[in-house]
Amino acid sequence: MPDYKSVTISKGRGGWGGPLTITPTADRPLIYSVTGGGIHPVAAKIAELTGGEAFDGFKSSAPFDKIAVAVIDCGGTARVGVYPMKKVMTVDVHATSPSGPLASFIKEDIFVSGVGVSDVVEK
């Protein structure tokens, strides 16, 4: 069984929410990248530090209850609320604040934005 580690993810410049502590488990191993152009560097860094499994959401789909954290590059309307609505920890690489029809689901303890690679650190 893999030995998972924790990371702390803080908001970046102009960002909102967090910090979040992410610890994958055997039941929730996936670092789910729902971003353009494959696995985002932020998702790759989280996977590297935690031992979680980087997963490209645009290549295949995964059940929500397998996802340790979703990494999105959402510009503020759609993806920004979907994963918080499903109680999935969410990291937006863009500096967005709660907005859009799903804004009520976006809370500081489940969402952090404006995140760059340097905002992901070992806990």
Added chain:
Amino acid sequence: MTAPEVTVEEQVLYSSTVTKVGEQVGMFVGDHGILVLFGADSPAELHDFSALHEPTVASAGPRPGDVVELGGTRIPVLAVGAVVEANLVNLGHIDFKANGATEADMPGDCNLPVGTLVLPQPGDTFRILRPAGPVATPEDAP
């Protein structure tokens, strides 16, 4: 019935066909003036509130002064956020907001005049068109 007359030649930057319209799309359009599009290969959790489509031309995103054509309705583009083009070209994703804003609040917004959005139907054409001549901007209006 004839097609609307096109007075200047237009460049087709993006051309696509709507394949599926999620259950919540009507609520997003009707209650919020927001229409979300995603490419048909997007993750399933995004499908409820999205119109899915399959592009055949995906060369660029819109800029102010371009025209969005959706199901035969032509809508002028007022403002475009910084990540709209990357979203559209890479993921087939765009968030249209019919709020009349002339500056995008969020980086993923493409703003349209209030009340201009239509509820797309499967089979509808979605295109982004750019006038060949100088682009008219709101500041040019008298």
